[in-house]
Every structure is written in C-alpha cells, then in structure tokens.
Amino acid sequence: MSANAKQAAVSTDLDTSETSDTKNSIAPAVAATDIAEYRPHEEQIVRLETSYAKLVVDCSTSEGLANAKEVRVDIRDVRYALANTTKTALVPYQQKVKEAQARVNQVKEFGEALKDRVLAIEAPVDEAIKAEEKRIADAKAERERIEAERVEAIRAKITRFSSVAAAYASRSAADVANVLLNVKESVILPEEYAEFEAEGTIARDNAIEQLETLHRSAVEREEAAAKLAAQQKELDELRQKQRIADENAEKERQRIAAEDRQRIADQQAELNRQREQLQRDQDAQRLKDEQNQRDQEELARLRAQAAAPAPIIAAVAPLIEEKVEVAPINTPAIAAELDDVTTTAPPVEDIVEVVALGFDVSVDTARAWLRAIRF
Structure with missing residues (x-):
C-alpha cells in the first residue's frame, strides 16, 4: 500500500x-x-x-x-x-x-x-628526606611521650593528695591517723615535682588539713559509738533483768493465784460442809420444833381439859390420867436438849459468816436471817 x-x-x-x-x-x-x-x-x-x-x-x-x-x-x-x-x-x-x-x-x-x-632519579632523594622527617617526628613523639608520662606521674601524686581524705572518710580513727602520718612525712622535692612543686605543696597541705578534721570526726564518732554501745549493753542488761523479774513475778502470780484458787476451793468446800451441817441442824431443829409444837398443843389441850368441869362419868378420870401419864410433857428434858445443841454448836459469829459467804449476802443480812429462825 x-x-x-x-x-x-x-x-x-x-x-x-x-x-x-x-x-x-x-x-x-x-x-x-x-x-x-x-x-x-x-x-x-x-x-x-x-x-x-x-x-x-x-x-x-x-x-x-x-x-x-x-x-x-x-x-x-x-x-x-x-x-x-x-x-x-x-x-x-x-x-x-x-x-x-x-x-x-x-x-x-x-x-x-x-x-x-x-x-628513579627522585626516589633516593625523596626517601632520604622522608626518613629524616620520620626520625625527627619519632624523636618528637618520644619526647612528648616521656613528657606526658612525667606529667601524668606528677599529676597522679597530686591526685592522691587530693583524694586521700575522700577515700578515708568512713575509715577508723586509727587508719586515718596512719595515713595522716604518712602524708605529713611526704616531702615535695623540686627535682621530683618540677613546675608542679607549688601545686603539690598546696595539695599536700590541704590533704593534711582535711585528714586532721577527718581524724577528729572519726574519734568523736567512735567515742559516740562506744558510748552508745555501752548504753545499749546496759539497756540489754536491764531488759534481761526486767525479763527475769517479769518471769519471777509471773511465777509468783501464778503461785498466788493457785493458792487463792485452792483457798477459795477449800473455803467453798468448808462452806458447803457448813451449809450441809446447817441444813441438817435446821432439819433437826425443825423436827424438834414440830415435836415441841405438838407437845405444846397436847399440853394446851390437856390444860383445857383439866380446867373444864369434872365429868359426870367417873370413869373418864382414869383415862385422862392414864393419857397424861402416857404422853407427859418433859419440859426440862427439852430445855436440856436445846442446851446441849447450843453448847456443841460453833460460835454465833462463825455461823453468821458462813451463812453470809454461802448465800453471798452481808453479815447483817445473815444475822437477821438467823434471828428470824431462833426460838
């Protein structure tokens, strides 16, 4: 196309x-x-x-x-x-x-x-020049190295003077005294310190001043520590004595508590015995009172019969006489029996005290109770 x-x-x-x-x-x-x-x-x-x-x-x-x-x-x-x-x-x-x-x-x-x-023509000349320059540089470097080492050694000595106080800040007074003596015996020689002689002297004097202050502080600190230790020892002894005294007191308290519990138990037993005896005496007295009451009633009845008019039937008199003889009222015997109970009973105050202790009431209340049951 x-x-x-x-x-x-x-x-x-x-x-x-x-x-x-x-x-x-x-x-x-x-x-x-x-x-x-x-x-x-x-x-x-x-x-x-x-x-x-x-x-x-x-x-x-x-x-x-x-x-x-x-x-x-x-x-x-x-x-x-x-x-x-x-x-x-x-x-x-x-x-x-x-x-x-x-x-x-x-x-x-x-x-x-x-x-x-x-x-080829330049190389020998250049090598000779470079070799000489290297020798000069090496010699200069060696001199600088020696000088640096000398200065560093002097600086190290001065630094030891400056840092000795800080290093012995927490040491004992004896250690501080030893290092203080060593620093004082140090001598700053011109041939040793050269241009740093003045700086070394100042550092040494400052170190002596600081160490003396540090020594005084260490002595005060140790004296305070010794005093505190003595106080602590005394406190420990007092605590030991107090502990022993507390133990003895606790033993004595337990002994007294045991004696009190025993005495209370004995008193409770004696109180129970006296209460039982009192109950028995009261029961016996109640029986006697009942018998006495019956006798009094019988006596009153007989007296009433005696005071009544004579009966028409004569045969009644023998019966009355016989009955009177069968159940005579022996008042002296009852009195004698009561006297026997009174003479053998404990003293009234003892009974009152026993009742007061047994029912936990006052002596006056117990005495009122006993008065209420007397005949």
Whole structure:
C-alpha cells in the first residue's frame, strides 16, 4: 500500500472535533542537518509526523485493528531504515576513534616511561628526606611521650593528695591517723615535682588539713559509738533483768493465784460442809420444833381439859390420867436438849459468816436471817 492510500485509509479515524482549518494549519517542520545520510530519513519523519501525529487508533474493530497494524509497519520501516543508516554512517568515525584511542594509549605509555625515569632519579632523594622527617617526628613523639608520662606521674601524686581524705572518710580513727602520718612525712622535692612543686605543696597541705578534721570526726564518732554501745549493753542488761523479774513475778502470780484458787476451793468446800451441817441442824431443829409444837398443843389441850368441869362419868378420870401419864410433857428434858445443841454448836459469829459467804449476802443480812429462825 502506498503512502497516499494509507493516509486515505486512516483519515476517517481522525478526531471529528477538529475543523478543516486546524488540519490544514499543520505545516511540517524540516530539520536542518549537515549529515547527508540522514536527510532522506528526515523527509520520511516529517511525513510520519504529518500523517500520524494526531492519529486516534481504534482497535475495537477488525478493520481498525488492521489499519493500526499497517500504520505501525509504515512507522517501523522508517525506524529500521534509520537504524541501518546510523550504523553505516558511524563506521568511518568509529575507525577514527580507534586510531585516536591507540594514539592516546601510546602517548600515555611514553609519558609513564618518562615519569619512571624521573622517579628513579627522585626516589633516593625523596626517601632520604622522608626518613629524616620520620626520625625527627619519632624523636618528637618520644619526647612528648616521656613528657606526658612525667606529667601524668606528677599529676597522679597530686591526685592522691587530693583524694586521700575522700577515700578515708568512713575509715577508723586509727587508719586515718596512719595515713595522716604518712602524708605529713611526704616531702615535695623540686627535682621530683618540677613546675608542679607549688601545686603539690598546696595539695599536700590541704590533704593534711582535711585528714586532721577527718581524724577528729572519726574519734568523736567512735567515742559516740562506744558510748552508745555501752548504753545499749546496759539497756540489754536491764531488759534481761526486767525479763527475769517479769518471769519471777509471773511465777509468783501464778503461785498466788493457785493458792487463792485452792483457798477459795477449800473455803467453798468448808462452806458447803457448813451449809450441809446447817441444813441438817435446821432439819433437826425443825423436827424438834414440830415435836415441841405438838407437845405444846397436847399440853394446851390437856390444860383445857383439866380446867373444864369434872365429868359426870367417873370413869373418864382414869383415862385422862392414864393419857397424861402416857404422853407427859418433859419440859426440862427439852430445855436440856436445846442446851446441849447450843453448847456443841460453833460460835454465833462463825455461823453468821458462813451463812453470809454461802448465800453471798452481808453479815447483817445473815444475822437477821438467823434471828428470824431462833426460838
């Protein structure tokens, strides 16, 4: 297909929004070049730019796809021809470049050879100079090292004076006294301290002053600690004595409590015994009182009968006399029996106290109770 036919085939695919004036206004720009081999290709490129610069490719249809492939073939033909022309046009220049590079290498090699000849003359002189410079630098470095070590040694001595007080801040008074003596015996020699003699003297004097203060503080601290230890020992002894006294007091309290419990138990037992005895005595007395009451009633009845008029029937008198003889009222016997009970009974105050303890009442209340039951 010719170029005119291709252009007619794809003209329908151009953007319809463009006016005919816009299309006609595109004027191909021909680039000027002094390379004759590229001039035909420039004309082809101008043709491609004019024909396809604003081409809209529609590959959605088979016809559009075929047209697009034809356009691509047309463009590639120009590109392939341009590549072949470039290879052909570069051949003479590449040969010249190779020749120039060979000359460059030749110049470099010749220059290096001349340089080696010059270096052969320069090297001994340069080595001698560098050796001397190295010797001078080494000697200077050695002197600086020796000087640094000397200064460092002097600084270390001065630092020991400055830090000795802090190092012995928590030591004993004896240790501080020993190091204080050593510092006082130290001598600041001019040949040893040189330009640091004044600084060393000041550091030594300050160390002596600080150590003396530290020694006084250590002595006071140890005296206070010894006093505190003595007080603590005394306190421990007092606590031990108090503990022993408390233990003895506790034992005594327990003994007294046991005795009190035993005494109370004995008193309670005695009280129970006395209460039982009192109950028995009261029961016996009650029986006696009942018997006495019956006797009194019988006596009153007999007296009433005796005071009554004599009965008509004489036979009644023997019966009365017989009955009186059968149940006589022996008042002296009753009194004697009461006297026996009174003489064998415990003292009245003991009975009152037993009753008061047994019933947990006052002595006056117990005495009133006993009075209430007396005959």
